[in-house]
Amino acid sequence: MDFTLIVALVIALALIFDFTNGFHDTANAMATPIATGAMRPKVAVGLAAILNLVGAFLSTEVARTISGGIINKDDAGVQITPEIIFAGLIGAIVWNLITWLRGLPSSSSHALFGGLIGATIIGVGSQAVAYDVVLAKVILPALIAPLTVGIVAYLATRLAYFITRRDSGKADGRGGFRYAQIISSSLVALAHGTNDAQKTMGVITLTLIAGGMQDVGTGPQLWVITTCAIAIAIGTYTGGWRIIRTMGRGLTDIKPAQGFAAETSTAATILASSQLGFALSTTQVASGSVIGSGLGRRGSTVRWGMAGQIALGWVLTLPAAAIMGAFAAGLALIGPMGIVLDLVIGSLVIAVLFRRSRQSRVTHDNLHDIDDAGRVVKIRKTPRKASRTASRKDQKKVAL
Template sequence: MDTAALVIVLVIGLALFFDFTNGFHDTANAMATPIATGALKPKVAVLLAAVLNLVGAFLSTEVARTISGGMIREDEISGAVFPAIIFAGLIGAITWNMLTWLLGLPSSSSHALFGGLIGATLVGVGVAAIDFGVVMSKVILPAVIAPVTAGLIAFSVTKIAYALTRRYDGKPDGRSGFRWGQIFTSSLVALAHGTNDAQKTMGVITLALLAVGWQSDPDPQLWVIVACAVTIALGTYMGGWRIIRTLGKGLTDVKPAQGFAAETSTASTILASSALGFALSTTQVASGSVIGSGLGRRGSTVRWRTVGRIAIGWVLTLPAAGFVGALAALVVVWFGTWGVMVDAAIALVIIVGLFLRSRRNVVDAGNAMSEVAESGHAVTVTGDPPPTRRRAAAAARREQDDRAGR
């Protein structure tokens, strides 16, 4: 195998690993709220999300074309150099994804990828190789507009849902029927995630193939679509329990009607963006939807300090991944082809190191859900008794019922 072919194989392998991390990193976007409200059992939820991610990956290639034929100007870069630059960018994206996964932070895998690619291209080639018009119109603006749009939709749907079911006010489980609706809407979110996020890895692999002349059409080949679809589905099935725990206990105390509204908004926003080729962040859209649903529920308040911490993570993602991508590209510039091998070794050490660190504090379906059940509190409801009092009251009612039965 010659050097160019070896680099392409490394790029494809690393791109698919990024796809895998994207899957387990973003499972929570679709499934944290139905798990927290009891609409779906944890393992059933992640299996459903995995299957629908797989299906969604086959429904559109618009986002893939945005990456493979728009953001990076291939004609400004030597074909021999470009795959190595892509490799460096992927290292930046994966490093950020693995770090935020370890910390349980719901950051954007999409922006990590864009940041890594842009940072590596700027250092390895130069400013001329970046089409900032496409970056602004298809990446930056959607990142700003999409969460706001999703929040407004979720706010409106929540208002409508509670207005239509007002007769259940004061009855804790009166709107539990929305749990069934959540199964449908969370499924739509998982399907939408496949139509948007799986496309990004397809675009990266296609971009590498275009650079070395192994492909002339910016549309991804069938084997690329299948490989990316299966990989993101496998990553989704792994569950991403750390992120689910964070979203479940640290972002929102979601009632079924709110979850239904938030997921409806998330799915519709992502599907519309995928059709237009906007490579947005599903994490940002999902978070915007949850905040909107909290504002739409009468008596609830949003804990803006929590929202602010999440927003800081969003802001840091692009530059942090870009910085790591730039460092990896610098190694390529210094050592040429050998730099790719050095980067590969460093990437392996980082991935294995972060994984081994995660084993010190294992988070799985069992312990993640026990904490998710305690529910978040970025959105709280005025007048709701604290969790301890709710549990005590429920136990007292059960004891009273048992005595009545005797």
């Protein structure tokens, strides 16, 4: 296959992954304000799309980690070819769509890393993967970040309720958090752009370096930043309603004060990691903050069984995408016919997944028709005796 053609094909596939990343991770920023009624669904995803676009231009440290970090270099440059990157992207996209169909808030970032690592091991050899970088900037942050942000969200929730606690029957003012959520969720969307859009920038930059079209050690070019920003913004605007529905079911019982604390904690963590070059999973951070805020509010408990199922999805993502990337790389090594087979098989799988999705379509209109799949946080019911004596006015205050 013509070398320029395969590079162009990889770039196109990378942008498709960027698109799937956008609609897959919209829930990280907007599930909470949608669930609490702070914003209407279409308005929320539109705002998220704009801020994802802006955020993509704010930093390139994560892109440099991917383009010059996870794959080892030798005297000739990086030890990878555009064909191998192509195979890795196939694995990442297919896994992203499988988890999207299931409504599972898995990590698009780990799907990408898994696909690339699996393809590299089959196509080049295990020595081509910089395991120290993967451990330091991918694996360890994935383990530490959800715990850290959960603790921060717990403390922030406790503080929010302490400051606004009721005094002598006066209104507590917690309704204002509903509007504050617009700001906090916007920060999460901005942070998502600074972190996740860069991963595709890094892949395209890595492809250009592998193809000898860009010097080793250089960062993404302006046209790469721009196209990746647009792709993730368009993907975000499509909504990713399935995953918003899953996370939203866990968030419907969360009050605005909790949502504000969770979103602020998520945004701060992601923005800090972007500056440090950590390729963090926004999905894991957002989920960790939700659990932390659930523990922080009196009367709220965490459904650890469901949280465990979501965590299992996190654990499976990297190896599952690696297996798919490795399979695609095995075909790609055949030559041009293998690339064609990858395209045909990948397209068929994607078509089947989309057809399955049409059988149970989820849009912004039926977003709140939610099953039990995503019920992570629940609220203890008020005892009957107490509920009988409470006035309607007091019940309205409790709802805030």
